[in-house]
Amino acid sequence: xxxxxxxxxxxxxxxxxxxxxxxxxxxxxxxxxxxxxxxxxxxxxxxxxxxxxxxxxxxxxxxxxxxxxxxxxxxxxxxxxxxxxxxxxxxxxxxxxxxxxxxxxxxxxxxxxxxxxxxxxxxxxxxxxxxxxxxxxxxxxxxxxxxxxxxxxxxxxxxxxxxxxxxxxxxxxxxxxxxxxxxxxxxxxxxxxxxxxxxxxxxxxxxxxxxxxxxxxxxxxxxxxxxxxxxxxxxxxxxxxxxxxxxxxxxxxxxxxxxxxxxxxxxxxxxxxxxxxxxxxxxxxxxxxxxxxxxxxxxxxxxxxxxxxxxxxxxxxxxxxxxxxxxxxxxxxxxxxxxxxxxxxxxxxxxxxxxxxxxxxxxxxxxxxxxxx
Numbered sequence: 001x002x003x004x005x006x007x008x009x010x011x012x013x014x015x016x017x018x019x020x021x022x023x024x025x026x027x028x029x030x031x032x033x034x035x036x037x038x039x040x041x042x043x044x045x046x047x048x049x050x051x052x053x054x055x056x057x058x059x060x061x062x063x064x065x066x067x068x069x070x071x072x073x074x075x076x077x078x079x080x081x082x083x084x085x086x087x088x089x090x091x092x093x094x095x096x097x098x099x100x101x102x103x104x105x106x107x108x109x110x111x112x113x114x115x116x117x118x119x120x121x122x123x124x125x126x127x128x129x130x131x132x133x134x135x136x137x138x139x140x141x142x143x144x145x146x147x148x149x150x151x152x153x154x155x156x157x158x159x160x161x162x163x164x165x166x167x168x169x170x171x172x173x174x175x176x177x178x179x180x181x182x183x184x185x186x187x188x189x190x191x192x193x194x195x196x197x198x199x200x201x202x203x204x205x206x207x208x209x210x211x212x213x214x215x216x217x218x219x220x221x222x223x224x225x226x227x228x229x230x231x232x233x234x235x236x237x238x239x240x241x242x243x244x245x246x247x248x249x250x251x252x253x254x255x256x257x258x259x260x261x262x263x264x265x266x267x268x269x270x271x272x273x274x275x276x277x278x279x280x281x282x283x284x285x286x287x288x289x290x291x292x293x294x295x296x297x298x299x300x301x302x303x304x305x306x307x308x309x310x311x312x313x314x315x316x317x318x319x320x321x322x323x324x325x326x327x328x329x330x331x332x333x334x335x336x337x338x339x340x341x342x343x344x345x346x347x348x349x350x351x352x353x354x355x356x357x358x359x360x361x362x363x364x365x366x367x368x369x370x371x372x373x
Contacts, residue, residue: 002258004168012169035246036095053153060080137160139153169233175239177255177256203223235259282319287323290322300320303347317330318330
């Protein structure tokens with residue numbers, strides 16, 4: 001199984017805030033030097049490397065002399081703006097020693113949800129890699145708000161995997177990997193060498209973050225692994241403090257926890273749909289529609305829809321939920337919310353009669369839909 005790492009050419013490496021900061025007193029430049037040296041070595045061997053780095057808010061807090069992470073959005077944005085300068089400067093100065101050019105790439109949720117901007121971001125990253133440049137990616141915390149945030153850099157890293165169709169995602173953290181119990185309260189906890197990211201039992205093992213600086217915990221890392229697997233990528237959660245961790249993983253050494261899934265990789269458009277974090281509305285579908293979606297791979301027809309919630313427009317992302325409020329699928333809808341309400345329970349032949357026109361016979365075409373697990 002670990003041969004997936006030795007054969008992987010394109011890597012996304014994410015470093016968490018708890019690793020980057022020296023006990024909350026600013027960036028740990030010694031560790032940054034170690035990781036950068038390893039990434040530069042891998043790049044020199046022909047690997048494509050993209051670094052997703054947390055730490056801008058933590059570094060900003062240090063520079064501003066703040067002891068506690070603020071909760072006000074404008075204060076978090078200010079800390080990010082200040083800290084981003086130090087974060088990029090730290091990486092740039094180190095990689096320069098290895099004659100490796102770097103590029104700062106700041107992304108937002110809108111860059112991921114808008115298809116055109118998504119494709120532009122993909123083209124930019126692929127072009128940088130073709131020039132031998134090492135992109136350093138972060139969420140643009142300076143301009144994002146809670147309503148439009150991606151949420152955490154584990155999720156961002158998984159989306160970057162999808163963007164560039166990476167082979168390997170490495171999530172460096174302050175833990176050795178995923179344990180069968182919380183090692184902080186159970187001395188007999190055992191490190192898992194491998195796990196299935198789609199297994200509900202594995203999700204149940206993950207607890208909340210133990211760091212006040214970070215926004216993600218082990219749960220977000222497992223979710224990230226599941227997202228990355230939709231590209232066909234293998235994920236490893238490992239300790240960033242382990243000596244030569246990246247080089248040893250590249251050589252197939254059993255460090256950390258390797259996460260895979262039995263789900264087949266999705267095509268590019270389906271991955272883009274799967275990675276959308278927010279929907280514009282929901283439609284409730286009956287039991288027959290649920291069966292048709294999952295067993296026959298059918299499109300969603302209005303006849304199987306019983307309720308519509310939200311104020312969405314044609315072409316926006318809508319979730320399909322059952323009568324138990326469980327999401328069964330999501331996709332780009334062919335009709336607005338007002339139109340959909342008029343079409344509830346209607347057959348395709350009745351669309352023109354109800355609306356006076358017909359956009360499409362399906363409410364959501366199967367090519368514009370992904371099923372939920």
